Structures are given as C-alpha cells and as structure tokens.
Amino acid sequence: MAEKKYKKIVLAYSGGLDTSVLIPWLKETYGCEVIAVSGDVGQGTELDGLEEKALKTGASKLYIEDLKKEFVEEYIIPTVKAGAAYxxxxxxTSFARPLIAKRIVEIAKKEGADAICHGCxxxxxxxxxxxxxxxxxxxxMDVIAPWRFWELNSREKEIAYAEAHNIPLKITKETNYSKDKNLWHLSHEGLDLEDPANEAPxxxxxFLELGVSPEQAPDQPAYVTIHFEKGVPTSVNGEAMDCETVIQTLNKLGGxxxxxxxxVVENRLVGMKSRGVYETPGxxxxxxxxxxxxxxxxDKETQHYKQQLALKFAELVYNGxxxxxxxxxMSAFVDSTQETVTGDVKLKLYKGNIIPASVTSPYSLYSSEMATFDEDDCYEQxxxxxxxxxxxxxxxxxAMNDEALAEKTGTHFPSVE
Incomplete structure (x- = not known):
C-alpha cells in the first residue's frame, strides 16, 4: 500500500475518530514511529485522557501544546478587527488550523521527523x-493524507476499524456528527445535517454544547457592555480581563x-457546497x-473600504x-484603522437577537448638533x-445631450430607462 517508508511521522492528533485510527494504521502501513501532537486551542475536556489514549494506541509520545493565548491574540483578534466573515x-476552524500546523512543523523539525500526517x-x-x-x-516536508488513498474511506469503516483494534471512541454510528471545537466556536456537520431539507436539531x-436554542432562552433580555481599546476588547460589564477571558465570558452569556x-450551506474551497451548523455565541x-x-x-471612506477588504480577508483565512x-x-491596514476604535458598546441579548442599546467613544465622529432636525448654527442648509x-x-x-439628439433625429434616447 505504501510505496515510501518513513522512520518517524508526526501526526496532527485530536483524539477524534480520524486521528484515533491513524496511529495504528500508520504503524501498520509504514512500520514507523508515530509522535502525536495536539494543539490546545480551547477544546476543554476533549483533551482529558488524550495522552493515555495516544500511548495505548501506539504513539511513542504525545505533545499537548497550549496555544490559546497565541490563538486569541495573533489569530482571533486580528480577524475580529478586520470584521472578516465568510x-x-x-x-x-479556519484560523485555528494554520496555528496548529505551524506548531506541528516546529515539533517535527525538533524530532527529526520524515513526514507529517493529518486526518483531513x-x-x-x-x-x-x-x-x-x-x-x-x-x-x-513530506505530507501524508490517508483519506486520499486509504481503504477506510467512510466514517463507518473507521468505526469498524477502531472497534477491531480496541480503540476507545466517544461516538457511535448514531451520534457520529463531525465536530470541531475550540474556545471560539463549535461546528457540527454530517448525519441528518447533510440534507438541507432537514431542520437542524x-x-x-x-446537540448544542455552547448554549441553548432561541426558543429555550430566558424570557427576559440580558444586557452586556464591552469596552474596546484600539479595536481590542478589554473589559466586560466594567470588569477588566484579557481577550481569552472576554471570549469565555461572552460565550457563556451569549450561549x-x-x-x-x-x-449555513457554504461554498467550500474545493468546489462543493456543504451544510454546517455553527455555535459562536461570544x-x-x-x-x-x-x-x-x-x-x-x-470616517465614511475608511469604513466602506474596510468592509470591502473584510470580504477578501475572510476568503484568505477560509482558504488557508x-x-x-x-x-x-491587510492586517497592517486594519491595525491602522483601529487607532480610534476605542469606547463602550452596550448590547441587549434576547432569544438569539443581539440588539444595540448604546455606543460611546471619545473619538466619536457623530455630531448631534450637525445631524439634528432642529435649528442649528453649524450647518448652512x-x-x-x-x-x-x-x-x-x-x-x-x-439628459441635455439626449434631448438635443432627439430634437435633431426625431428619435427618443432613453439613456437611463
């Protein structure tokens, strides 16, 4: 099956279905040592027992790298400041993968690995x-992507392989949603979600893990005030906190x-459409x-141009x-626009809705004197x-030219109709 042999492979390891079966599969296929690497980007309890599981299934060691601070400060916040959404x-998921991959490369170089493997x-x-x-x-660096050529070409076959090799799984054939969780979001794909005709459950x-559905939310609204300094959130309801804690606090409140x-049915980079349900409360x-x-x-011109840039920024992030x-x-441009993005925003949260309540800033360009419908001394109408x-x-x-031509030729020129 494998034409090339490797002595040491570093595996991007989450402990989920794909990567759980990959450790014994890689050893059987390539006769190599497998070193597993997990990036902690806020999965929480998903990392519990991961080392024991990785070692029991054949890995020589497992690295669990705490990437949360870097994830928030160098990837999440720059994307928020850009206003980028795909x-x-x-x-x-999009901005977590590059960070995890960068750390995997660093460990692969440190370990003298021949190749890197992923379960995508x-x-x-x-x-x-x-x-x-x-x-x-x-x-x-060589990259091994078994899903492109191996015989375990469905999640059902992977489950059967895991059961045959005594690999413990937290899922069954009935609960086999494909999920990705980090401190920013949780995604759900697969099973009944694959048919857009089915309502998301x-x-x-x-099903939901970060919160409740709007129908199950409280009947009374909740208010939250967020303070920003140069586009970076620095406090919630008057309590100063780092960005990671801001996200965690808003995840709880929003959820x-x-x-x-x-x-959403989104357009994947590879060309197909895919249906997913995302939880991103904070x-x-x-x-x-x-x-x-x-x-x-x-100002108007900066705001409008930045909105155009946000679309391209989102595509770059989504596309890896x-x-x-x-x-x-683009990030350098965005940072330059954030010099005056300082102030407080109060929002009302009610059954899935996020409703603006107030916004203030020492750099506000809004002038009530200028915009008023009442008499003023600062604008000459x-x-x-x-x-x-x-x-x-x-x-x-x-229009004048059209009129002249019509008079000369007797033909109507509807240039704007």
Missing amino acids: ENYLLG TGKGNDQVRFELAIKAFAPQ VNKPG ENGCGLLD GTILYKAHEKLEEITL QWYTPLRKA GDSAGFISLFGLPIKVR
Whole structure:
C-alpha cells in the first residue's frame, strides 16, 4: 500500500475518530514511529485522557501544546478587527488550523521527523489549511493524507476499524456528527445535517454544547457592555480581563441567551457546497459590538473600504492563506484603522437577537448638533443646492445631450430607462 517508508511521522492528533485510527494504521502501513501532537486551542475536556489514549494506541509520545493565548491574540483578534466573515461564518476552524500546523512543523523539525500526517478528508477545507501552513514553514516536508488513498474511506469503516483494534471512541454510528471545537466556536456537520431539507436539531438534548436554542432562552433580555481599546476588547460589564477571558465570558452569556447560531450551506474551497451548523455565541457578540463602535469612530471612506477588504480577508483565512504577504499587509491596514476604535458598546441579548442599546467613544465622529432636525448654527442648509448641482452635473449633461439628439433625429434616447 505504501510505496515510501518513513522512520518517524508526526501526526496532527485530536483524539477524534480520524486521528484515533491513524496511529495504528500508520504503524501498520509504514512500520514507523508515530509522535502525536495536539494543539490546545480551547477544546476543554476533549483533551482529558488524550495522552493515555495516544500511548495505548501506539504513539511513542504525545505533545499537548497550549496555544490559546497565541490563538486569541495573533489569530482571533486580528480577524475580529478586520470584521472578516465568510458567508456569515466567523472562521472558527479556519484560523485555528494554520496555528496548529505551524506548531506541528516546529515539533517535527525538533524530532527529526520524515513526514507529517493529518486526518483531513480529501473533500474538506482543512487539508488545504494544514498543508499551506506546512509549505510555509517546511517546504520540503513530506505530507501524508490517508483519506486520499486509504481503504477506510467512510466514517463507518473507521468505526469498524477502531472497534477491531480496541480503540476507545466517544461516538457511535448514531451520534457520529463531525465536530470541531475550540474556545471560539463549535461546528457540527454530517448525519441528518447533510440534507438541507432537514431542520437542524438545535432543540434536541445534547446537540448544542455552547448554549441553548432561541426558543429555550430566558424570557427576559440580558444586557452586556464591552469596552474596546484600539479595536481590542478589554473589559466586560466594567470588569477588566484579557481577550481569552472576554471570549469565555461572552460565550457563556451569549450561549445562555441563544445567540450565535448559524445554519449555513457554504461554498467550500474545493468546489462543493456543504451544510454546517455553527455555535459562536461570544464571537457573534464581539463582531456586533466591534462593528457598532466602528460606525461612530471611522470616517465614511475608511469604513466602506474596510468592509470591502473584510470580504477578501475572510476568503484568505477560509482558504488557508494566513501565512501570505497579502494577509499580513491587510492586517497592517486594519491595525491602522483601529487607532480610534476605542469606547463602550452596550448590547441587549434576547432569544438569539443581539440588539444595540448604546455606543460611546471619545473619538466619536457623530455630531448631534450637525445631524439634528432642529435649528442649528453649524450647518448652512442652503449650501446643499450647490452641492447637488455639481454632484448631479453628469446626469444633467447626459439628459441635455439626449434631448438635443432627439430634437435633431426625431428619435427618443432613453439613456437611463
């Protein structure tokens, strides 16, 4: 089966179905030592017992790398500041993969490994995200992606293989959703979700993990105030905290109030459409608050151009192109726009809705004196006539030209109809 032999392979290991069967499969197929690496990006209890499991299934060692601080500060917050969302998806899996892959490369180099292996399917986006990051930091490293060629080409076959090899699993054939969890979000794919005609079972006990459905949320609204300094959230309800704690706090509050659920059929990078359900309660609140603060602190041209850039930024992140000159340059631009994005945003959370309540900033460009419908001394309304004359001059010239041509030829010229 395997044409090339390796002495030592580093495996991107989560302890889920794919990577659980990969340890014995790699040893059987390549006769190699397998070193497992798990990146802790906030999976919580999913990491419990992982070392024992990895060693029992044949790994020589397991690295569990605490990446949470770097994940938040170097990946999540820059994306929030950019306002980047891919088809309304807040990129929870997308920006975790490049970070994990970078650390795996560092360990592979330290261990003198011949290759890196991942359990991503050939249909998904994660294979691209992992491998582009590996190319960025170890361009000569071999990458093994068994889903492209192995015989375990379905999750049912993987479960059967695991059972035959006494590999403990937390799932069954009936609960076999494909999930990805980190401190930013939780994604659900597979099973009944594969048919968009099926309603997502958000009210089914045990399906949601970060919160409740809007129907099950409290009947009374909850208010939350978030303070930002230069686009970075620094406190919640007056309590100063680091960004990781901000996200955890908002996840709890948002989850309790049914916020941050997204059911979407998205366009995968590889070309197909895929249906997923995402839980991003804290992230959705942060995006809304940050956007609201930018409304009063950014000038029109910067705000509008930044919204255009956000679409491209999101595509780069979704497509695994984090480690590119363009993404780095875009982040530099975004940072320059955040110098005045400082202030407080108060939001009302009610049954899945996130409703603006108030926004204040020492850098606010909003002037009540200028915008008022009442009498004022700072705006001369008569000036608008000259503005409209110049602004509408091209339209006027074109219409006059059409009239002249119609008079000359007897033909109507409906240039704008």
